[in-house]
Ligand SMILES: Nc1ncnc2c1ncn2[C@@H]1O[C@H](COP(=O)(O)OP(=O)(O)O)[C@@H](O)[C@H]1O
């Protein structure tokens with residue numbers, strides 16, 4: 001569905017953010033991309049959805065293949081119309097527009113395709129949005145805003161959704177609700193997803209494949225079951241060791257040491 | 264009392280024109296985040312295009328006579344015996360001008376739209392992704408390009424252009440006081456109001472309006488959701504240039520045609536800043552306030568003050584509310 005082959009990405013031709021970065025998302029699967037703040041996860045998604053040039057970001061080498069075609073030079077709106085949609089970090093809903101108008105804006109992704117499943121069908125995944133369809137999107141709660149961001153993506157009848165930190169800033173109960181919907185969408189709509197998360201536990205609950213990113217490089221990859229069994233991941237990402245700050249800092253160092261040793 | 268109402272009305276008529284000019288600046292800013300300093304000069308081009316299509320072209324050899332002066336039988340019969348300056352005579356004169364007024368408006372709207380597409384493609388599009396400051400500076404440069412090319416293209420003697428509506432004085436009483444207005448001012452007012460309200464309705468209730476509002480709020484997210492953001496930018500420039508063409512036609516018929524039209528348009532930027540760059544409603548209110556304020560200053564202190572006092576007001580408002588009366592707070596100032 002999506003192959004990212006050995007890309008190097010920089011901003012302003014100055015800061016090199018991704019170095020020889022490769023991942024692949026298989027059709028129908030949810031692929032998790034985990035890593036600390038600043039590792040370059042969002043940059044990966046922006047590279048795939050064509051947003052990099054807007055921030056003066058450049059893909060220097062390598063290629064990105066979506067559905068059999070290179071998308072390195074394709075404009076963002078055309079990618080959305082081909083079924084590659086990006087749910088951005090921080091939700092980025094249109095706060096001054098009603099919920100319904102947010103969804104109407106998303107129908108532009110259907111340009112040149114036969115009409116999609118329509119707003120009503122999408123509401124079946126998000127009944128809370130239907131109740132608030134005339135409300136200003138800026139007045140929704142964080143969880144509802146995340147739902148709206150995902151509903152906008154669904155309107156586009158996507159083949160692949162790039163989902164950037166859906167759990168960010170949400171209460172645990174809401175995180176569970178959101179991830180239940182993610183799993184359901186993946187199952188029922190057969191949409192592939194590339195899921196960026198810092199909440200590994202939530203991400204693992206819905207994913208099939210996973211990649212760990214550090215400093216713009218993939219340092220670990222595998223099927224979710226393998227990753228769950230990995231000792232480093234248990235201590236560092238799933239917090240199965242002690243949760244106290246001192247200890248987890250040492251865990252980071254231990255993790256990095258092991259990384260270097262493995263290389 | 265009569266005079267208060269009289270100047271109030273004058274102010275409102277002028278305010279509507281400011282609003283019509285301002286609508287273009289807001290339209291461009293809302294979608295592109297670029298403040299167009301050249302909008303006044305785009306309006307000036309609209310005025311010259313109107314002159315070209317409503318005066319030069321109808322006077323050309325190959326044009327049938329009725330384009331310049333339409334006088335069907337029934338019109339001659341209608342104006343038979345009408346007194347000079349009577350509404351009847353004015354309406355008859357307007358009807359016989361109608362073909363060239365329509366030709367002038369259509370011509371200036373089309374040409375200005377093409378000019379806008381050219382400006383957007385040639386000067387704005389290559390700067391996409393750069394800071395909006397570079398685009399804003401580019402519009403400043405455009406001022407001289409447009410002014411220079413206008414004086415090259417239209418070097419011929421400038422003639423009177425026909426007003427868009429019939430022109431006769433209307434007298435009426437409000438609260439027992441006699442006031443009067445020119446009918447053409449009323450027509451201009453109505454045109455400005457219709458365009459302004461029409462644009463707001465399109466923005467609020469149509470699907471294209473949704474695309475524009477989405478782009479206005481978050482360009483890159485709108486782009487990633489399938490909205491053709493560069494096309495929205497072009498549309499915004501075209502909307503500005505076509506409303507500007509109508510504003511240009513009105514200004515040329517009211518104050519005569521001259522290169523100073525561009526500077527006048529530029530001065531309306533102050534009104535836009537007062538209302539809030541991204542707020543149609545705020546800019547409408549600001550236009551009215553400035554129009555009325557200007558009229559009263561003119562009345563009390565004379566013409567010289569009328570040119571300064573409104574701008575002092577603008578400065579005070581901006582000191583008090585840096586984003587304008589109804590502007591969004593997070594906007595980066597120019
Ligand atoms: N628009 C940008 N311009 C310059 N540097 C950026 C930009 N976006 C991100 N970066 C830098 O790239 C690195 C990776 O950022 P990002 O991809 O957002 O990481 P993550 O999503 O994993 O937190 C960071 O060091 C960040 O400062």
Ligand SMILES: [Mg+2]
Nearest residue numbers: 041042043089
């Ligand atoms: Mg990120």
